[in-house]
Amino acid sequence: MKYMLLLYRDESRFTRTDNDMSAPYIAYTQALIGAGVLAGGDRLQPVETASTVRQVNGETTVLDGPYADSKEQLGGFFIIDVPDLDSALQWAARCPGATQGSVEVRPLWMMPKPA
Template identity: 60%
Template sequence: MQYLLLLYAQESGWTNMSKSEQEQGMAAYMAYTQALTTAGALRGSNRLQPISAATTVRNVEGKAQVLDGPYVDSKEQLGGYYLIEAPDLDAALAWAARCPGANHGVVEVRPLWSM
């Protein structure tokens, strides 16, 4: 079954880190991504641009309303995701617990509908 691991953290956290801390963070994500790849679990992954680049679209009375920014204002922002293959929720949760994002934010685990 496929699961989406949604990584939420304070967006300013990265820019407030020292260069050394950023390098350590990138190394942790690279190692995590390699572990997923080696296990055959990785199906896709991307880091998202900042929320300042977001645009929200909503249809109201048949007309599109386009707004700058995210739909929800929150202290933690969606920063990226991993799409993984796991035999069950417990395995997906184990991968989420290993994700570096769980150390400085939260990782939401969502099963995908099988189409």
């Protein structure tokens, strides 16, 4: 089953050139690859580059930045393919993001493949 690990952190604690966490993330990614469970993932640009799009009564509105105002922002994600939730939680606990903020674990809703 596929799960998305959503990495949240306080962006104000990091600078754009902060590479202190690069080595742990590289090691974690290599562990995911070595275990054959990595299905995708990437780091996101800073939250100020985000746009939020809404459709209300047929009218589109676009807001700069995230809609939610919270201390921790979504900073990246991994998609893993593991047997069950317990396995996904174990991988989430090993993620460097768990020491800097939080890692939300969500199962993917698998869409049927087009005919």
